[in-house]
Amino acid sequence: MAILVPPAAEAATPTTDRERRRKDQQRSGGRKIGSHIFLLILVIYFLTPLWWLIVASTKDTAGLFGGSGGPLWFDGEFHFFDNIVGLFTQQDGIYWRWLGNSFLYAFAGGIGATVLAVLAGYGFAKYRFRGRSAFFSLLLGSVMVPMTALVIPTFVLMSSLGIVNTAWAVILPSLLSPFGVYLMRVSTQDAVPDELLDAARVDGAGELRTFFQVALPLLRPAIVTVLLVSIVATWNNFFLPLAVLSDPNLLPVTVGLNNWQALSNAGAGGEQVWNLIVTGAFISIIPLIISFLALQKYWQGGLSLGALK
């Protein structure tokens, strides 16, 4: 705890301070290099399969299976734009319909799930209402039963509501994000001090105003995280749409590409569309990457405590 150095020793500190600072810089310089090497290794590990995907999208089917450059490098021919054109023409350009569906489901579902999770997390964190712990336990418990158990009952439910094989069949269940609620609850507890809320209440603000004007700004990084996670989860959702949608025009891109893969696996003649599958896969991950880039500025440091400084 020696922050305040007794004056008697001050005369001795300048040299030791400078030495310490120099050592610090050397150490941190070395550490910085070590950190960067570590990051570089990680980046290579995470990127290699994606590099494969990029390279593969420039090949046609024959090139994929017998190309000259090997799997990690380009062929002699560059088919990327041919593949894109192929994506427009295969089945009347249904790929773009699929992509649009994914957008719709992911954003409607993701934003909806975030709104619900933020509200619910705040409610759990800052209020002590009757049944709170019971409900929260139920929430956690429900995550533990695997979704395979839920498909048939959900299908029956949707069937009776008449929404099976429609977009609602995918969006409504996607509004549930128990993880989001958990995350928001923990973040709200950490980032929104009760004192601040009390202060606002004493100042005469109602509960809703307190929520919107005091709590929400503090929760921005957490909200962005939940938003991103919900969008990705709904975008990547495969099993639910597979089970409840039979109209190919309503499929998200995950199920659609899987259909094409099944078709190519056992298909005859012109149905071998491996090149389109690979190119389609590549294009399908771009929107999420763009979303991440767009949202990442909300994570620039120290926002959560901004109100207190």
Place this chain on the structure above:
Amino acid sequence: MHAAGRSLPVGGRRRTPDPKEKLMALTTAPARSTPPTSSAARTKVGVDRIDRKRQRWGWLFVGPFALVFLGFLIVPLAYAFWMSLQTSTLATGTQFTWFANYGKAFTDPIFLEGLARVGRFAIVMIPAQMLVALAAAMVLDNLTTVLSKFSRLMIFVPYAVPGVIGALMWGFLYSPRFGPGSDIFSLFGLDAPNFLSQDSIFGSLVNIVTWQWSGYYMIIIYAALRGVDSSVYEAARLDGANSWQIALRVKLPMISSSMVMVLIFSLIGTLQFFTEPQVLRAVAQGAIPVSYTPNMYAYSLAFSYSQFNYASAISFALGIVVFIGSYLFLFLTRKQNGLK
């Protein structure tokens, strides 16, 4: 021992906490904002009445979520449970058999083998993902260079790849003759192993999941780290702590509630392991039987063999195991998990 909270003037802004006091608070207990004890200025009865009325607002906030939760989770779950209490054979139709299916499930060698397998996965996969995620998040928290920003995105990108697409990719990559395995391993002068054989499929799956999910956990941990007041680090540094000590003794405890949350969801996800082995089956049908994990077993019982009732029971049986495991874990970490 919460010096920072005690001296709060009502209605004013909190004074900037003295880093030293904050550090002291940290070294004794994980930092969390705690509610002040009821202010002596208000009477007990009045407080209770206002308090209760205010607490009911909680239901309003939780309401919309609760509605969807009830409709799309509880109701189907109840129906699924009801289904699991019946038995339906292909030949003889449906009868109500109470908990016979559960007895069958917990003595079913296939189910138990699957449980043991996901247990092994949990022991290996969770630390693997966590270590990578934690290390990456800590390193990224320290740096602001272009490489670090780029890395942050790149580490996250695999998470953005849907399970099906990922498995498609890895199916190609793991393929003995078609993938780059032999090229890469020959760089080190080694022979590429057969990634899809019975012996190596475990490691191959661990690799896919680590690749796909570490970025996700890294983002959560990173967000939590970003939410920490950096003046705490200054205080620690002034006290002579080096980076490792700061990382382990200061940062980690401060994000402990996020860590526990991430671990719990990772545990639940691993015990319910389904997507990656299911999709990889397409290229490894021998090494990955239909009942490789309990969740896959439930899926094939329902959709390949039309045994919906038993499938339901298996799902719930798995849920019971997950439930016990998770609550045990939450209990063991009750000081750090941030739930009050």
Place this chain on the structure above:
Amino acid sequence: MKSKILASVGLIAASAVVLTGCSSGGGGGGSSAAASCTNEIVNEDAAQVTVWAWYPAFEAVVDNFNNTHDDVQVCWTNAGQGNDEYTKFSTSIESGSGAPDVIQLESEVLSSFAIRDALVDLTEYGANDVKDKFTPGSWEDASSGDAVYAIPVDGGPMGMLYRQDIFDEAGITVPTTWEEFATAAQQLKDAGTGGVLANFPTNGRAFNQALFAQAGSVPFTYDSAKPTEVGIEVNDQGAKDVLEYWDGLIKKDLVTTDDAFTADYNTSLVDGTYAVYLAAAWGPGYLQGLSDADEGAVWRAAPLPQWDAANPVQVNWGGSTFAVTEQAEDKANAAIVAKEIFGTDEAWKIGVEQSALFPSYVPMLESEYFANLEYPFFDGQQINKDVFLEAAAGYEGATFSPFQNYAYDQLTEEIYSMVQDEKDASGALDDLQETLTKYATEQGFTVE
């Protein structure tokens, strides 16, 4: 922050509006399979029959039907291929709604759906009137005892496709018996060109079963008239002989055991790692789609090797049918669609030329056009005349169990253990017998 929330709410509201616009009539309750047709309806007033099928180029066949039938129109969607479609079908059976009127089903799964009372016995709807339009083998596959659960569409009579250039290089003559096949395999290995003669996939399922059948194996007996009785004999002598034969080849490294229908398998087919592709009649189409670039390869077709050259046995791998579901409201019209959609010469012209299907439809099989069809992929060889017509004619049909999926999954596991040296061929099949018997008994069947 407020504006952000307003924006989000606005977005959700906008999405809601867009959604209701997009759900195109599916929100009205009732049979949701009639939501939208991929094809165009020619006659709006006629009765509509919903069809799920995944045949390539099927839209042309549908249009052909719709243009020639004024009182019935087909509304088609592709609800997925194989197991994906079966998952949806299974879900709709279990929940009581959502199934189409007519559905494409592979013959091997017909019993599994019939036993759940999901399919209509078409003998009530004039199935026997069209019986002689289809090969006896394929009709047998679609029937169970006296009941007819589906109308055959395409079949998979088996033959052998081989690389002439590799054979020439290694000095191999085309084998006509399995004994010659084994010799050829050894010859190829000795020649050192780097590949193997063929692949024996552990996940072959119906492929493995067809090879067993060629030696006389009859694994299941089942009649839907007596739905609770099933005969299981998967470890009969025919099956054991064949599996031991292949185990021998595997142990001598003369064939590989890669999983079928994977990217790796495709590569091996294309680059000559496998010199022979023991294929069904839809095999050529599959090969063609993969490998247009390989100019050096010379592919030819020959009949499948036989155990006894004097008494050839023809076998079949795969093949699909159209069945009418119990959930169909207008069963009579649904039956008409099932019988006639692939029941005309015009439809089959499309089927052969554009979908690369092998017909079970006799008029097409017996036509000059089909017999003389030259396949450019085989440098003009008339593969139908040479190989597949005889295979189709000689095929007598097979019986599948009502739990065929389970049986195939277990077969895959047993063969895999055999390949891993955990048991021998005989042991693997005996274990399979035991597993299946136990399962059938648990499911309430009386096992003979």
